[in-house]
Amino acid sequence: MDYEAVIGLEVHVQLNTKTKAFCGCSTEFGAPPNTQVCPVCMGQPGVLPAMNEKALHKSIQAGLTLNSEIAGYSKFDRKNYFYPDLPKGYQISQFDYPIAKGGFLEFDLPDGSVKKVGITRAHMEEDAGKLIHAEGTSYSYVDLNRSGVPLLEIVSEPDMRGSEEAFYYLKELRNIMKYTGVSDVNMEEGSLRCDANVSIRPKGQKELGTKVEIKNMNSFNGVRKAIDYEIERQISALGNGEKIRQETRLFDSAQNKTFSMRSKEEANDYRYFPEPDLPPVVVDKETVEKIKLTLPELPRAKKIRFMREYGIPLQDAEALTDDKDLADYFEETKRNYNGEAKKAANWILSEANAYINVKKVSALDFRKIVTPSSTGELLNFIEEGTISGKIAKDVFAEMVESKKNAKEIIEKKGLKQISDTGELETLVNQVLTNNPGEIEKYKAGKLNLMGFFVGEVMKLTKGQANPKVVNELLRKKLEQEIL
Numbered sequence: 248m249d250y251e252a253v254i255g256l257e258v259h260v261q262l263n264t265k266t267k268a269f270c271g272c273s274t275e276f277g278a279p280p281n282t283q284v285c286p287v288c289m290g291q292p293g294v295l296p297a298m299n300e301k302a303l304h305k306s307i308q309a310g311l312t313l314n315s316e317i318a319g320y321s322k323f324d325r326k327n328y329f330y331p332d333l334p335k336g337y338q339i340s341q342f343d344y345p346i347a348k349g350g351f352l353e354f355d356l357p358d359g360s361v362k363k364v365g366i367t368r369a370h371m372e373e374d375a376g377k378l379i380h381a382e383g384t385s386y387s388y389v390d391l392n393r394s395g396v397p398l399l400e401i402v403s404e405p406d407m408r409g410s411e412e413a414f415y416y417l418k419e420l421r422n423i424m425k426y427t428g429v430s431d432v433n434m435e436e437g438s439l440r441c442d443a444n445v446s447i448r449p450k451g452q453k454e455l456g457t458k459v460e461i462k463n464m465n466s467f468n469g470v471r472k473a474i475d476y477e478i479e480r481q482i483s484a485l486g487n488g489e490k491i492r493q494e495t496r497l498f499d500s501a502q503n504k505t506f507s508m509r510s511k512e513e514a515n516d517y518r519y520f521p522e523p524d525l526p527p528v529v530v531d532k533e534t535v536e537k538i539k540l541t542l543p544e545l546p547r548a549k550k551i552r553f554m555r556e557y558g559i560p561l562q563d564a565e566a567l568t569d570d571k572d573l574a575d576y577f578e579e580t581k582r583n584y585n586g587e588a589k590k591a592a593n594w595i596l597s598e599a600n601a602y603i604n605v606k607k608v609s610a611l612d613f614r615k616i617v618t619p620s621s622t623g624e625l626l627n628f629i630e631e632g633t634i635s636g637k638i639a640k641d642v643f644a645e646m647v648e649s650k651k652n653a654k655e656i657i658e659k660k661g662l663k664q665i666s667d668t669g670e671l672e673t674l675v676n677q678v679l680t681n682n683p684g685e686i687e688k689y690k691a692g693k694l695n696l697m698g699f700f701v702g703e704v705m706k707l708t709k710g711q712a713n714p715k716v717v718n719e720l721l722r723k724k725l726e727q728e729i730l
């Protein structure tokens with residue numbers, strides 16, 4: 248039997264507001280445990296939550312980027328369950344009236360095709376605290392700093408057909424949320440979390456198979472592996488005549504396997520009811536239109552524009568727009584550079600990126616070390632033949648270390664390229680006179696010795712000779728030798 252996989256994702260995005268969803272506590276990550284708490288987010292009785300307007304604003308922004316309809320009326324509900332990281336005994340969430348409904352997300356797949364995945368809804372809720380299970384103890388700690396941090400849960404339609412589509416859906420979603428500035432989308436810090444719903448069905452069948460929900464994946468590759476494992480597990484289970492149980496499974500990244508956590512029968516009944524302490528959320532059309540104007544150009548639109556406007560290949564456009572700050576860096580460099588955009592893209596993706604990685608800085612911080620206009624100026628020097636590409640790499644290294652600009656470094660160190668034919672001819676003659684044996688070999692047919700001769704001239708000039716001029720001069724001289 249030929250099976251097809253069906254996948255729907257539920258993604259929790261932590262909104263990067265300064266304060267929590269319903270109180271004024273800080274949301275800063277990494278503070279000592281239980282230092283960012285108050286009676287509201289600790290769930291003490293008699294307190295009154297109040298909606299954080301920024302969290303609503305960011306939720307609307309996020310909904311708009313997903314082409315969703317923003318609800319004029321939405322409300323909060325209590326989702327009741329008991330767990331030690333949830334001292335109130337309920338989570339404030341949205342049940343039947345979410346802030347955003349419908350919509351879709353479009354993204355590119357490596358084979359060049361475009362995938363469109365439907366968005367079911369996006370609703371606002373609050374995060375729970377964190378349990379810390381210290382090794383060697385028979386008890387656990389609870390840290391409530393995260394309790395009450397605003398979340399947006401984005402639920403997709405079951406439109407994906409394999410782990411690759413899920414992977415690229417997540418990547419696009421992450422980039423959009425980052426571009427829009429609604430979230431830090433850091434999977435390690437938990438500001439982006441994903442549950443995957445996976446089922447299989449015989450190819451051609453319309454009805455969906457029984458789904459399994461996978462939790463506990465903490466990287467994009469983890470999501471990919473968990474889904475692949477789960478598809479295989481379900482196919483072999485059906486092959487063995489077993490039935491798929493509707494259940495929640497946990498992914499173990501060390502073993503690359505999923506394990507059953509609870510079946511649907513044991514699942515919670517959340518007994519949702521309207522949150523009496525918070526008024527409904529009413530958003531008028533004008534507000535939505537105003538927020539629409541705050542949205543930046545989204546990553547895919549930017550990528551497509553880069554290819555069209557700058558004539559750079561898809562791979563470069565993708566690598567540049569993967570990080571908005573790097574994309575901005577490229578565009579500003581290009582504005583200060585008279586050569587081809589492709590050369591600026593190459594330089595940024597190899598040279599600048601190397602320092603960004605080595606120095607472990609963001610593209611945004613890198614521009615404080617070497618500004619895009621400095622990089623543009625350096626590239627102009629290569630373009631004009633003032634310095635060679637090779638010397639430019641050394642100059643760039645110095646720019647990174649000293650924060651000086653290219654012109655200063657080139658002048659101070661006397662790095663200007665030697666293109667003067669007379670000066671270079673003298674050096675070419677010197678090299679030839681010093682290597683009669685090599686000339687004989689060259690004459691005998693070892694033509695790749697050309698590289699050796701060029702290298703010798705380069706050595707004499709500490710790399711400053713214009714390689715094109717040196718090549719031409721050598722070719723002429725050696726031709727004369729052969730004749």
Ligand code: ADP
Nearest residue numbers: 253254255256403404405444445446455456458
């Ligand atoms: P639940 O009530 O169990 O949370 P929902 O219907 O709300 O289920 O769907 C949750 C997620 O599961 C959505 O992303 C949806 O697209 C996905 N989903 C629903 N049914 C299936 C299925 N049969 N196979 C794969 N994913 C599914």
Ligand code: MG
Nearest residue numbers: 257402442460
């Ligand atoms: Mg669910």
Ligand code: ZN
Nearest residue numbers: 270272285288
């Ligand atoms: Zn608080």
